[in-house]
Amino acid sequence: MEVLNIHERVLEADPVQAGALIDSLSSPQDRLWPTHTWPKMAFDRPLGPGAAGGHGPIRYFVEQYAPGKSINFRFTGPKGFDGFHEYEIIGTSKQSTLLRHTLRMHARSLAILSWPLLYRPMHDALLEDSLTAAQVSLGLTPQIRAWPPWVKVLRWIVSGGKARSQVLPGRRDAHRPDHAQTNDTDRRKE
Numbered sequence: 001m002e003v004l005n006i007h008e009r010v011l012e013a014d015p016v017q018a019g020a021l022i023d024s025l026s027s028p029q030d031r032l033w034p035t036h037t038w039p040k041m042a043f044d045r046p047l048g049p050g051a052a053g054g055h056g057p058i059r060y061f062v063e064q065y066a067p068g069k070s071i072n073f074r075f076t077g078p079k080g081f082d083g084f085h086e087y088e089i090i091g092t093s094k095q096s097t098l099l100r101h102t103l104r105m106h107a108r109s110l111a112i113l114s115w116p117l118l119y120r121p122m123h124d125a126l127l128e129d130s131l132t133a134a135q136v137s138l139g140l141t142p143q144i145r146a147w148p149p150w151v152k153v154l155r156w157i158v159s160g161g162k163a164r165s166q167v168l169p170g171r172r173d174a175h176r177p178d179h180a181q182t183n184d185t186d187r188r189k190e
Helices: 015-023 111-137 149-158
Strands: 001-010 051-053 058-066 070-077 081-091 097-106
Touching: 001 111, 015 081, 015 111, 051 070, 058 081, 058 097, 081 149, 097 111
Parallel strands: none
Antiparallel strands: 001 097, 051 058, 058 070, 070 081, 081 097
16 A cells, blocks of 8 residues: 655744754754654664664654755654655745655555554644644744544553643643644645
8 A cells, every 4th residue: 555644834934944843853952753742753873864763663764864954764663664754844935934744655564454543643643743843843823733533542542541632842731622723734645
């Protein structure tokens, strides 16, 4: 099964500011990965080609890295995930930048079932939280996509009933889905 999954958001920031978010990944000052509610992205060495790691059960290594512009991760697990995911900065103007995350893979074996039932819903929620973290990090008004009920159920099961609620980065109080905002410029494909 071929999978193409894209999440993107226009940030009212210049490409250098937005690119610094990518460069902060997996560092103690990570400003892009939503570590406040999702498993931390961690590697066996500083961010750069060959660094191996991942987040939760998802394993990958840095295949390509252009500081301030893009980073590409090649999947090594779970079994059946043959492909990559990447963040990239697309400068649209001096004041506006498109931050895009792309996942492209060929799902095979058990991944044909696990991707749509388990991993995709969690991936979509995590990536939307990541784009919200980017907005908060840049001092912009965050556009929150509330977690669907199935994601809440999956998180509860995976955590043994100890899953954290959805919150804004840097805040302890959960946002209320009835106040959630969506971004019409977000695009998801599969």
